[in-house]
Amino acid sequence: MPTLSVDGKKATVPEGATVLEAARSVGQDIPTLCYHPELRPYGACRLCTVEVAQGGRVRLQASCAMPAEAGMEVSTASERVLRGRRMIVELLVARSPNAPVLHELAARLGVPEGRLKPKNELCILCGQCVAVCAEIVGVSAIGFAGRGVTRKVATPFESPSLECLACGACSFVCPTGAIDMERTTLERIKAERSPRYCRYSRLGMIPNALCPNAYECYRCDVDQRMEEVCGTHPAFVASPVRRAAPLEVRGFQLMAGRYYHPRHLWVERQSRYLRIGVDDFARRLVGRVLEVKPTREPGAQVGAGEVLMELRLPNGRTASVLAPLSGQVESINADVMVDPTLVSKAPYTRGWVCAITPSAEATELASLYFREAAIPYLRLVQSEPVTAWVEAEVEKLKHLLAGRAPDLLTERGLPRVTLPEVLSADDWQTMTRTFFGA
Amino acid sequence: MRIVDHTQLEELAREGTRSLCPDHTRITVGTASCGSATGGREALAAVREEVATAGLAVDLRETGCIGYCQVEPVLEVLRPGEPRVLFHHADAHRARLIVRALAEGRMPTELALCWIPRNGERPEWALPRYDEVPFYSKQLKIVLRNSGVIDPDSLPEYAARGGYHALWRALTEMTPEEVADEVEKAGLRGRGGAGVPTGRKWRLCRDAPGDEKFVVCNADEGDPGAYMDRAVLEGDPHSVLEGMAIGAYSMGSSQGYIYVRDEYPLAIQKLERAIADARTAGLLGRSVFGSAFSFDVHLARGGGAFVCGEETSLLQSIEGKMGEPNQRPPFPAQRGLWGKPTNVNNVETWANVPEIVSRGSAWYAGIGTPSSKGTKVFSLVGKVQNTGLVEVPMGITLREIVFDIGGGILGGKKFKAVQTGGPSGGCIPDRFLDLPVDYEELNRTGSIMGSGGMIVMDEGTCMVDVARYFLDFLREESCGKCVPCREGIERMLEILERICNGEGREEDLPLLEELATTTKDFSLCGLGGTAPNPVLTTLQYFRDEYDAHIREHRCPAAVCKALVHYSIDYALCDDCGACIKLCPSGAIVGEAKRPTEFIDEKCIKCGACLEVCKPAAIRVQ
Ligand SMILES: Cc1cc2nc3c(=O)[nH]c(=O)nc-3n(C[C@H](O)[C@H](O)[C@H](O)COP(=O)(O)O)c2cc1C
Ligand code: SF4
């Protein structure tokens, strides 16, 4: 429990607390715009900057992202801090002259008016909407596009997002009202989506239920009560992926926030493309990978279900990796070409195999399994939950390898040995056909 | 062959020596990117052809950049028993002349730049020695020790110059702790920009808990006009690999990444070759030198956004995410690549490491100033006689760099300022010319060491325009994540453009200063943190130019078009009429030969008349 001083007041805070939290704990308020207590610090508005004296040095630091340390002396409102803060608000008011929250701040801080030519943006790029969608809802339906002055919040590929649950968490956190969820997004979803699941069921809060109100949530009693009951946006209460530990099913791990393909692949959204790797189940089956042989060069097209690469395994065995969706091969991970063992050593991180720019992503992503921390469910189309899927796969594996001595699997169903090394060519082929085959 | 003991390393070095100093003539041609751009490849082909025609026994090799880009292509001849001879401007034609002379048994010193001593020979040639050439006179080569000397594709030649002996020494004679100590005692500081003491950074990463650690080489080199990192990678790739291996040993890492920009295809090619050779020789990969230490290097290629050179975005980019800076702490040493402790160093920083380990920290710490040790490579460009890469000891003065090495200002004009540190460096006026160059002294002027860009400006440069130019670049490169940088740079640029257009207002300057201070103090990463430097330093040292633009609507250097007016001084005009013909917009009219009228509204201020007018009768105000 470090103790530090904030404007001369002693603050003792739990380990890991930020300077902002320390300041607020002793009643020193620091203005913030991009900070949200439930979200990871993003540190972009810089409004919360304070002076921190430590070890004989004075530095300006964004307090929302700065861990509080013992012995720090923090000034939350020195002349230097105030001058910069005023300038930042002046810049933002000029960017978004129609955002009331900025005018309040400007009045409070005494920001000069009219020195900069006004632009007309509502979005101040605080990033809260992007963060809530990724960190709380676990969907990443929106992200940033563009660079510098052209930066904006957009859906991937700037096309309508099929992943959007229409949960409205983004417009809830938006400080300026730039995201008008209800009208625009809902209208579109109404037009596009069938079957029409209630947004609370897509958030995993209630069992799958169809919306009886044509997505006009304001007519729905449940919706009207939800926020009152939760005291915040329901997404924060459901918080499907927040700080999710990987899900473990029978000893097999599944990372949160990814799609899973029945052929034991995961798919993760990157900014412009989808990244693909093998899942924990597959890596435990194949063991050590000796060589990765892609069948496609970057730039080539690949169809869903076609062989994307061959993995060469010990004992002359092989396994193929299928393309989970069709599109253009964006890149092959150079690391696994050099060190193929990464595929099974670090399947969810450095051992990814390739990246694909999807073509008909919309329809195919729907057939991937998806899991979220506590509430596994399948995205968009109704099917069995991911846990049940893994359990079924484990049962299949047990069945295939049943009755062998010594037992090749543990109690829970994890392989005890490197299967390619001990199975006959025929048996291995059955394995790959069952779990990885087309 | 895998090298597992010292005798084998020595044997490799001997093989290198035999190829560096063969018992017949060796000709090397500089074919790094800079050499190739000026005809180095053609020169190489010409030499090959002439050698074949003449039936000479010649070892023909390619080499990296020897720094003096102005006189490229550069070719070197070494005959047994003689010193090395360096030829300048050796295009295909002159290359042929050189080989023909050699075929006649003659050293064509009339085409040569200088000779480079080898074993204390004293040739009779009327030719300056290497260190008598002004450009090389004050240089001290540590980082560029092998560039332009060895064939970068030759592992044996690198070994012959002492290569991989430092790694051997570290692995067999030193503990990881001692290696970090040595680097710390040497006083090496990061060459990528901020000058963080390298030993201290290593220690942080060393001490960070974690089973897996990464070392990363930052070869993004985003500063336009800077190419020292490229020169090292193209001319001496093994020095970076060896440095990284030593660092990895010290920090307990077994995996390294080199993040190279895609625009450096030759550097990538040389690195790939070097990595493959080092793996084959057992100097990279599992069990280096047969020891318990394993280390391998992967290349990661960057798309070339300037901000991807910033270490946190660089790591994001290696992970395949959008390259965007993150708040530090956590520092990469705490949570870096894939969440593991990671140490990022610049190319030049890594290339220093083997020399420090071989020659000892005391030697290294003996070079430079109290706060900054060793040498720094600068890419000297702009209005100087000699341009190129210069490696100088810290503490040398700006005057020595600009006037001795650089040979002074082009065309006999007056020096005005030198900008150090790339696009976000500051402009330093003449009163600081005698400043010893080191991190602290440069910071004191409001500029930075940065990665080593150095642009010399003469009296014909408008400092307001310079600030505008660099901010324009930085506006394009800001990632846009944080408010002060994204909005602040744009607003500063808006004001600077206004001033350059003659629409500046008295109250613009205090506002500009306020914007600059906030952007500098409040930005998330170093891009925004340094972006205001060109503005702040020009405001500080060249305020009169701003005032002239705003109050008198005058651009003293006659650069800002909106503020420049051309006219004819009839007292000087000799009626030749050349300008009438040349003016593309018909702003000068007159009958036959006699220019009688200058139509101001038509003038597009292209300066064509200025150049053609012999009696200098065109006035620019
Ligand atoms: C906008 C920006 C661009 C940078 N570009 C580079 C670069 O191109 N090369 C480099 O080595 N360091 C660059 N840096 C510095 C790196 O962040 C980092 O400090 C450096 O690589 C650390 O290595 P060093 O300690 O050896 O200097 C940049 C920093 C910023 C803020
Ligand atoms: S300072 Fe500029 S480049 Fe750095 S994070 Fe902020 S906006 Fe991006």
Ligand code: FES
């Ligand atoms: S609230 Fe801390 S940077 Fe925005």
